[in-house]
Amino acid sequence: MPMAIERVGEMRCTVGESPVWHARESALYWTDIPARRIWRWDAASGQASHWELPQMAGCIAMTPDEGWLLAMETGLFRLPRLLPGQPLPATTSVATITRARPDMRFNDGRCDRQGRFWAGTMVLDMSLAAPDGKLYRHDPADGTTVAVRGDLITPNGLAFSPDGRTMYLSDSHPARQTVWAYDYDTDTGTPHGGRLFIDMRQYPGRPDGAAVDADGCYWICGNDAGLVHRFSPDGKLDRSLAVPVAKPAMCAFGGPGLDTLFVTSIRPDHDTNPLAGALFALHPGVRGLEEPTLRP
Incomplete structure (x- = not known):
């Protein structure tokens, strides 16, 4: 019997990304990158709110004071707690990034289990296939923000x-379509021993945003294929779940039992599907992990 898929709310994004479940609020937050918006959906009321941002935000992470860290076009910014019905609070710059070229922004990212923030940059025009993207690590403990890896076109799947x-990292550009796995030193926040984890050219869809469940399996959106794949820790395909849009963007576990898989999606200009850009909820029968908060 096919698994039930629910549409969440009536929201539609141009590029819905970085869903994060906020357990204390029982709410899901995510961004619409080109629209320069951050969204909030309240699970109890079903109400959605959004705020206009000063720049495009590729990814977000929770902070200990109920606020957010945003990776935007020019760097990292702190944002105080968002209150529905209230205007966007003022952002505070945390780190400015020296970009290889002006037409770049941050894309995918999240905190590691120790609360360091990781995010990658990309050139806006993917058709250029420009490998100018870098993967950055921000450590709030000492305030440093450093580039750890370069030669990325479209960093994703962190x-x-x-x-x-x-640590898992993908490059979703059609020229790459690769997911790597790294041994990760949790004391220093240093990845090493990078190796091929998944060659996504063997599977439908490009490797977009990802999540890891409580069993250690890696869920990744198969962009262009309308699928969300689950891979075992040894890189074997376990299952593929269909969603009613061509371009799922990123997935995240949430809900009271962390057993709901939320999936954001993309609405291309040429896509006439009325669900493109919508948010979906799946119940795959496994639990996820609580999203780490940025450490103080």
């Missing part, structure tokens, strides 16, 4: 194993 000792 995730960490349940014990935090494996």
Whole structure:
């Protein structure tokens, strides 16, 4: 019997990304990158709110004071707690990034299990296939923001194993379509021993945003294929779940039992599907992990 898929609310994004479940509020937050918006959906009331941002935000992470860290076009910014019905609070710059070229922004990212923030940059025009993107690590403990890896076209799929000792990273550009796994030093926040984890050219869809479940399996959106794939820790395809849009963008576990898989999506200009850009909820029968908060 096919698994039920629910549409969440009536929202439609141009590029819905970085869904994060806020357990204390029982709410899901995510961004619409080109629209320069951050969204909030309240699970109890079903109400959705959004705020206009000063720049495009590729990814977000929760902070200990109920606020957010945003990776935007020019760097990292702190944002105080968002209150529905209230205007966007003022953002505070945390780190400014020296970009290789002006037409770049941050894309995918999240915190590691120790609360360091990781995010990658990309050139806006993917058709250029420009490998100018970098992967950055921000450590609030010492305030440093450093580039750890370069030669990325469209960094995506960032995730960490349940014990935090494996880091996953993808490049979703059609020229790459690769997911790597790294041994991760949790004391220093240093990835090493990078190796091929998944060659996505063997599977439908490009490797977009990802999540890891409580069993250590890696869920990744198959962009252009309308699928969300689950891979075992040894890189074997376990299952593929269909969604009613061609371009699922990123997935995240949430809900009271962390057993709901939320999936954001993209609405291309040429796509006439009325669900393109919508948010979906799946119930795959497994639990996820609580999203780490940025450490103080």
